[in-house]
Amino acid sequence: MIAKQISMRVAKRSNFGELVQYIANSQNKHERVEQITVTNCYQPEYIVAAKEIMAVQQRNTRAGSDKTYHLIISFPAGERPTNDTLREIESKVCASIGFAEHQRISAVHTDTDHLHMHIAINKIHPHRLTIHNPYCDHKVLGTICESLEVEYGLARDNHQAVNRGKQSLALSMESAGGVESLLGWIRRECLAEIRAAGSWQEFHEALQHNGLGINEKGNGFVITDGEREVKPSSVARDLSRPQLEKKFGAFVQSSTINRQPEKAYQPKPMASRQDTTVLYEDYKLAQSRVAGLKSQRIGEARDKKNALIEAAKSEARQKRTAIKQFTQGVLNRKVLYQLTSKSLRDKIQTVNQQYRAESKVIRAGSQRSSWxxxxxxxxxxxxxxxxxxxxxxxxxxxxxxxxxxxxxxxxxxxxxxxxxxxxxxxxxxxxxxxxxxxxxxxxxxxxxxxxxxxxxxxxxxxxxxxxxxxxxxxxxxxxxxxxxxxxxxxxxxxxxxxxxxxxxxxxxxxxxxxxQEKKHESDHRNRFAGGFHRLGRRSRIEQRVYGEPRKSNVARVGTRPPPQAKNRLRDLRELGLVRNAFGSKLLLPGNVFGNVEQQSAQAVNGLRREISESGRMMPNPGEAAARQYIAEREKKRTLIKDIPRHTLWTGESGQAEYAGWREKDGKPLVLLKQEESEIIVLPVNTETLKHAKYLKIGDQVNFDSDGSVQKTGLSL
Known part of the structure; x- marks a missing residue:
């Protein structure tokens, strides 16, 4: 774990609101801001809390330094403390540098390989209105990080600063940008040869051999490659001016003519396991195109500005000429000249504002990217x-x-x-x-x-x-x-x-x-044996006794005829027929004998619903799809315990939490959660599903006995 302050070079440019806006901005990424914590503020929302903190900062009118302290706490790649641990670490680190009572807003970022926490701290005390600047905070932060690593069992890190100032900045830029710096290249490629020099002449030759030179600047030296400069003391402490003059005597300029160097510094990617030469050439070409396009657009905007200003000046000259020729009276001409000058100044100011705004947009869209x-x-x-x-x-x-x-x-x-x-x-x-x-x-x-x-x-x-x-x-x-x-x-x-x-x-x-699948299939076969329709208990008993189920109100076919029909044939007059002596009479139901079936309308079986079991109708297609989906989820629930129980909607009404939608065999289903461990599966029509897709998981909805779903007064 590493804790480090990010300081502003210019205190006037520090803005607490902009800092909070940056650390809380998700940048259209789901995996960036994990949690935001507000501490010691009356307002729990970070947007309002930031305004509250800026109001407190404005009440301190004496402090001239930066009133905002930006702290970053970073963890090694792969290390992921819990949210409670992160809050405790944030509290203890801030307390160690004297900000326990100060207002602050922190945000945990997870969009990089290193989980890190940004903490924006108000250096103005909310009650005393005094500013607090921690003394030697880098040492205090290193000490508290060591103790917290032991306390929470975190990976141990090195908290002893090896490089400071320009050294640390150059190495940080190498890590962030991925391109080797001049300071880093001198350390890795030239330092041993430079240190081996025994005089100023040998020192100059060692530098020239690597395409470098040394010049006096201020009270010290700078090493340059013609474009960039670094302090020798940043490369190594024994190369500072006092140390070099102590070793070689007073500084002496080089007396040799500059020779062709055997090697020279060239910006290139840091060493890696892959050759990136071609990619880096593409990168440089892309950056040159961006720079060229930026210059072109800035030039076009400048020409447009100059043309508008020149047009405004020409118009003002024409007005002055007209005033001089056609206006009577010195006072009248003076007033009109003043109005013309004011109009010209306003137009020039408007044109310059437009140019600055357009240039800002161009520069924002044409920024150079790091490697x-x-x-x-x-x-x-x-x-x-x-x-x-x-x-x-x-x-x-x-x-x-x-x-x-x-x-x-x-x-x-x-x-x-x-x-x-x-x-x-x-x-x-x-x-x-x-x-x-x-x-x-x-x-x-x-x-x-x-x-x-x-x-x-x-x-x-x-x-x-x-x-x-x-x-x-x-x-x-x-x-x-x-x-x-x-x-x-x-x-x-x-x-x-x-x-x-x-x-x-x-x-x-x-x-x-x-x-389990075999057992389920066996139970299914036994349950539906003899056909698709389920048999009732009485029908199953009759099937075991007689070999086939009996129809209701239908006698079993016997092997012997009844006594009155044994060994004889009935003649026509003994049969159950209806006699109509007169063809003009209407045959009524009362004329039919009781043993003759009355004529009725023919059955249209296509309009009847199939019977699945005794006294029960087959479910509609939506209900069948819902039952099939429930069966699949219940089957998985036997193996995966965190899957909630799924039940079929039974026609009741109530309130529930929207849990999503599904389609099974082309039939739409809506999932409703009434309890934490139970999901209600509701078959719906296509129109309801179309509107349900606009709901969010967790929305509270009402459902009626007719299957309609409502949210905030709008029916789906």
């Missing part, structure tokens, strides 16, 4: 070479407690087609959004950050299979490994685990799942 920023942009656009160059800078930062997958034989990978990354870090980590969680693809390892949701778990496992093949290594906690194994077994994924215990667990779960 790493350019690689990031290319990687987001899908450039595999740029992504590989970013990852070639990274070392192995994996920690044992990281939840994820690892395989050193992976291909390094590229962004998955069809899956848009949330962002890409300067070390080539691709961050994918997965609901409330995030999946980080580092090429040779895939990690799940934040809360591990089922969606993030499925995404990370599928990425690992695509990146590393069918055999993967699972890292992390025991709970994470168990959830991965359960997911692989329930989804029947073609994956094997490198850990023998996990692989054995997966096989046992697959075996249990197959046994």
């Amino acid at each position: 790493l920023d350019w690689l990031q942009k290319r990687a987001v656009e899908g450039d595999v070479q740029a992504l590989s160059a970013l990852r070639a800078r990274a070392g192995n930062h994996s920690l044992a407690n990281n939840n994820g997958f690892t395989d050193r034989t992976g291909d390094g990978g590229k962004p998955v087609v069809g899956l848009k990354p949330d962002s890409i870090t300067k070390r080539g980590t691709i961050i994918y959004r997965a609901g409330a969680s995030a999946v980080r693809d580092e090429g040779h390892q895939i990690k799940v950050s934040k809360v591990i949701t089922q969606q993030a778990l499925a995404l990370s496992l599928n990425l690992a299979m695509r990146r590393f093949g069918p055999t993967v290594k699972v890292n992390g906690t025991a709970d994470f490994k168990e959830r991965v194994v359960q997911l692989a077994a329930s989804e029947k994924l073609p994956v094997t685990f490198e850990n023998p215990a996990l692989e054995q667990r997966r096989k046992s779960l697959v075996s249990e799942l197959k046994t």
